[in-house]
Amino acid sequence: MAPIRFGIIGAGNRDVGSSRGDSFIALVNGAFADEARVAAVYDINSENARRAAARAGDGARAFTDFEAFLDSGIEAVVVASPVRFHVEQSAAALRNGIHVLSEVPAAHSMDAARQLARAARASDAVYMFGENIRYLDEVELVKRMEADGLFGETYYAEGEYLHDCKDLWFDSKGRPTWRGKQLGRADGFGVYCTHSLGPALYLLDDRVTQVAALANEQAVVAPGREGHFNFTMLMKTAGGAVVKVRVDTVSNRPHNTSYFSLQGVKGCYEGARGLGDEAKVWLMDDHEESHVFEGAQWHRLWDYAERYIPDRLEVGEEARRGGHGTCEYWMMKDFIAAVHGEQEPAIDVYRGLDYTVPGICAMESLAQGGAVIPVPDFREVPR
Numbered sequence: 571m572a573p574i575r576f577g578i579i580g581a582g583n584r585d586v587g588s589s590r591g592d593s594f595i596a597l598v599n600g601a602f603a604d605e606a607r608v609a610a611v612y613d614i615n616s617e618n619a620r621r622a623a624a625r626a627g628d629g630a631r632a633f634t635d636f637e638a639f640l641d642s643g644i645e646a647v648v649v650a651s652p653v654r655f656h657v658e659q660s661a662a663a664l665r666n667g668i669h670v671l672s673e674v675p676a677a678h679s680m681d682a683a684r685q686l687a688r689a690a691r692a693s694d695a696v697y698m699f700g701e702n703i704r705y706l707d708e709v710e711l712v713k714r715m716e717a718d719g720l721f722g723e724t725y726y727a728e729g730e731y732l733h734d735c736k737d738l739w740f741d742s743k744g745r746p747t748w749r750g751k752q753l754g755r756a757d758g759f760g761v762y763c764t765h766s767l768g769p770a771l772y773l774l775d776d777r778v779t780q781v782a783a784l785a786n787e788q789a790v791v792a793p794g795r796e797g798h799f800n801f802t803m804l805m806k807t808a809g810g811a812v813v814k815v816r817v818d819t820v821s822n823r824p825h826n827t828s829y830f831s832l833q834g835v836k837g838c839y840e841g842a843r844g845l846g847d848e849a850k851v852w853l854m855d856d857h858e859e860s861h862v863f864e865g866a867q868w869h870r871l872w873d874y875a876e877r878y879i880p881d882r883l884e885v886g887e888e889a890r891r892g893g894h895g896t897c898e899y900w901m902m903k904d905f906i907a908a909v910h911g912e913q914e915p916a917i918d919v920y921r922g923l924d925y926t927v928p929g930i931c932a933m934e935s936l937a938q939g940g941a942v943i944p945v946p947d948f949r950e951v952p953r
């Protein structure tokens with residue numbers, strides 16, 4: 571099979587943050603070299619586009635003209651531009667029959683979310699939402715244990731994204747980055763919640779119907795700056811579960827960008843908090859009884875890894891080149907399989923919006939003093 575010709579939208583600024591375009595070039599042309607190659611890069615900054623195209627090598631072309639980029643023979647794009655462009659660029663690619671893997675969040679507003687749902691529905695091309703943290707080995711291990719019934723019926727989950735991003739607000743020339751411009755701001759793109767809510771919803775196999783949110787004033791630790799920080803979102807799902815998500819992008823503290831917990835009728839899981847802590851479970855069928863005086867104990871989650879994620883334990887170093895451990899590797903594998911028609915996109919447009927839109931509604935809740943806001947289901951949006 572001929573390699574899929576990828577285009578990258580948004581090369582990335584090398585001097586701050588992770589530069590997502592570059593990560594995807596390394597991943598596609600590395601671990602997936604037999605199946606795909608980056609053939610084109612589009613960026614409004616010609617220097618970034620040229621740099622990334624040169625890095626991709628093998629005749630990859632740099633574009634600053636979006637239409638010419640879409641017409642250049644590419645079959646799939648990774649949308650890694652700033653958030654407010656995700657929907658318009660994804661929709662344009664889909665209209666041109668080009669498959670889309672979109673960076674997070676999927677959309678920056680309710681209107682944009684609606685537009686994206688319609689564009690994905692109208693196209694024969696694949697749209698997959700690139701929520702990478704949902705692909706963590708730990709999340710996949712818990713998911714497979716859940717699917718095997720070890721937790722029983724699940725009814726509560728938590729996700730936390732605690733990442734002091736203050737050093738990522740400005741680039742080396744003092745210009746605000748996407749984080750600096752939009753994180754925590756009412757005129758931004760909502761709460762940056764997909765990394766915490768996405769995995770929680772994956773574990774519950776559910777979607778949010780209601781959200782209430784509160785947050786501190788950013789000024790507490792970032793004086794003079796507009797916006798909020800330390801968001802707590804409380805949500806109810808269609809299946810009746812409760813989900814708590816905390817997103818804090820400014821507090822002075824060690825990171826924990828992927829803490830999760832899950833509670834079911836037969837057991838529970840909690841991720842590691844740091845300082846020697848590790849991910850743990852207590853499972854009614856496998857462990858001691860849970861009585862107040864007999865004291866149920868925590869047990870190592872990773873003792874279940876060989877049984878449930880042997881495929882994950884086998885992958886080599888090449889799979890780590892996309893960043894975040896092997897998350898991007900597994901995500902890209904799913905995307906390529908969907909492009910080949912071997913499976914449905916693992917995180918389709920509706921799931922992408924399930925992970926994203928509660929963050930938009932959370933801003934509305936905050937504006938209304940923590941009111942409970944209904945979250946629409948975009949599966950029901952009229953054509």
Ligand SMILES: NC(=O)c1ccc[n+]([C@@H]2O[C@H](COP(=O)([O-])OP(=O)(O)OC[C@H]3O[C@@H](n4cnc5c(N)ncnc54)[C@H](O)[C@@H]3O)[C@@H](O)[C@H]2O)c1
Nearest residue numbers: 580581582583587589590613614615618650651653673674
């Ligand atoms: N999934 C993750 O773990 C993760 C991590 C970081 C960033 N992100 C997402 O990736 C995206 C890019 O983040 P980054 O840190 O690489 O940002 P960045 O600011 O380093 O790079 C953005 C790039 O997009 C270019 N650009 C700006 N406007 C554009 C437009 N209209 N069309 C095309 N290109 C444009 C810029 O010139 C720059 O090269 C963001 O949407 C962000 O939310 C995801």
